[in-house]
Amino acid sequence: MNERVHVALPDRAYDVEIGPHLLAQAGAYVAPLLRRPRVAVISDETVAGLHLETLRAGLAAEGVSMEALLLPAGEATKCWAELTRCVEWLLDQQVERGDVVVAFGGGVTGDLVGFAAAILRRGVRFVQIPTSLLAQVDSSVGGKTGINTRHGKNLVGAFHQPSLVLADTAVLGTLEPRDFLAGYGEVVKYGLLGDADFFDWLEENGPALAQGDGTARVEAVRRSVQMKADIVVRDETEQGERALLNLGHTFGHALEAATGYSNRLLHGEGVAIGCAFAFELSSRMGLCAQEAPSRVRVHLREMGMKVDLADIDGDLPDAEALLALMGQDKKVVDGQLRFILAREIGDAFVTGDVAQADVLALLRDALASR
Numbered sequence: 516m517n518e519r520v521h522v523a524l525p526d527r528a529y530d531v532e533i534g535p536h537l538l539a540q541a542g543a544y545v546a547p548l549l550r551r552p553r554v555a556v557i558s559d560e561t562v563a564g565l566h567l568e569t570l571r572a573g574l575a576a577e578g579v580s581m582e583a584l585l586l587p588a589g590e591a592t593k594c595w596a597e598l599t600r601c602v603e604w605l606l607d608q609q610v611e612r613g614d615v616v617v618a619f620g621g622g623v624t625g626d627l628v629g630f631a632a633a634i635l636r637r638g639v640r641f642v643q644i645p646t647s648l649l650a651q652v653d654s655s656v657g658g659k660t661g662i663n664t665r666h667g668k669n670l671v672g673a674f675h676q677p678s679l680v681l682a683d684t685a686v687l688g689t690l691e692p693r694d695f696l697a698g699y700g701e702v703v704k705y706g707l708l709g710d711a712d713f714f715d716w717l718e719e720n721g722p723a724l725a726q727g728d729g730t731a732r733v734e735a736v737r738r739s740v741q742m743k744a745d746i747v748v749r750d751e752t753e754q755g756e757r758a759l760l761n762l763g764h765t766f767g768h769a770l771e772a773a774t775g776y777s778n779r780l781l782h783g784e785g786v787a788i789g790c791a792f793a794f795e796l797s798s799r800m801g802l803c804a805q806e807a808p809s810r811v812r813v814h815l816r817e818m819g820m821k822v823d824l825a826d827i828d829g830d831l832p833d834a835e836a837l838l839a840l841m842g843q844d845k846k847v848v849d850g851q852l853r854f855i856l857a858r859e860i861g862d863a864f865v866t867g868d869v870a871q872a873d874v875l876a877l878l879r880d881a882l883a884s885r
C-alpha cells in the first residue's frame with residue numbers, strides 16, 4: 516500500500532515515498548543517496564523519544580550509521596540561535612558537501628534543518644522525514660526552508676529542495692488528536708483550492724481518516740502531495756500559482772501572530788479558520804455562491820476543528836489591528852495585500868483586488884459574534 520509521488524523539477528527531481536512503517540526501511544531508501552554510509556540527523560526531543568531508535572535501526576539495517584542532534588520541540592526553535600547550533604553541530608560532525616543531512620520531525624524541524632542544509636558549505640543535500648500530518652502533506656515538499664525572526668514567520672530562508680521525502684504514515688498514530696486535526700487543515704486546503712473531487716472525498720472519508728484508517732491516511736497524504744508537487748513543478752519560487760497554497764494563510768498568520776504563536780492556536784488551526792474566512796469573503800464579494808462557505812464550515816465542524824474566532828480562547832485584537840497583522844504577510848506586493856479567494860470549492864485564485872473595507876467588515880462581524 517506504499518505510494519510514490521515524483522516531484523519532477525528539472526535537475527532537482529525527487530520522490531516522496533508514502534506508506535506505513537517506512538522508518539524501518541529508511542536505510543533502503545537513503546543508502547542509494549550516500550557517498551559514505553553515515554548521516555547526520557537533526558530532530559526534536561519529542562519525536563526522538565518516540566521514533567529515533569526505529570529510524571536508527573532502519574538505517575543500520577542497510578549499514579548506514581547516524582549521529583543525532585536533538586532540539587527543543589516547538590515553534591520557538593525556528594530561530595537564529597538554533598540555526599547557528601545546527602550549522603555548528605553539522606560542521607563538528609564534519610559533514611561534507613557530498614553528505615546527506617536528515618530532518619526528522621514536524622514542520623519546524625524540516626524548515627530549520629532544510630535551511631541549515633541550504634547554507635552549510637553553500638548547500639548540502641538533505642532528506643525530509645516528516646512526522647506530523649502538516650509536514651507530510653505540505654512543509655516537507657517543495658523546498659521552502661527558513662526561520663522566524665522578530666518581524667514575523669518564515670521571513671528568512673531559502674528554496675532548497677530535499678533529495679528524498681519519507682512520509683511514514685504509521686507515525687501519525689502517535690500524534691495528539693489536536694495536532695493531527697491541525698494538519699488536516701492543510702489537507703482540506705488542497706481540496707478547497709484546486710480539487711473539488713478531493714473535497715467530496717474528504718467529506719466522506721475525513722472522519723475515518725481522523726480515527727486512524729491507515730488506507731485513508733495514505734490516500735489523503737498522496738493526493739495532497741501530488742497536488743503540491745504539480746504546483747511546485749510549475750512554479751517553484753512562487754512567482755504566481757504557488758501562492759494558491761497559501762489559501763487561508765493570510766488570515767491564519769494574522770491570528771497566529773495575534774495569539775503569540777502559542778498553544779492558543781496551532782498553525783493548521785489558523786489555516787482552517789482562514790479558509791472559512793476566505794470563502795466567506797469570496798461569497799460576500801459575490802465571487803462564489805453562498806452555499807460554498809457553509810459547506811466548508813460544516814465539514815470543518817464535523818471534523819471537530821476550529822472554524823470561528825469564538826473557537827480561540829482569550830482576547831483578540833480589534834479588526835484594525837488584525838488587518839495590520841495581515842500586512843506582515845509575505846504576499847504583500849507594493850504594500851498591497853493579496854488574497855487567495857475562490858469562485859467555488861476547488862477553484863481558488865490570487866487577487867489584490869479586495870477592498871480593505873470588506874475585510875474590516877468581515878473581521879468586525881466575526882469578532883462581534885464571539
Ligand code: GLY
Nearest residue numbers: 653657659757760
Ligand atoms: N506551504 C506553502 C508552500 O509550500 O508554498
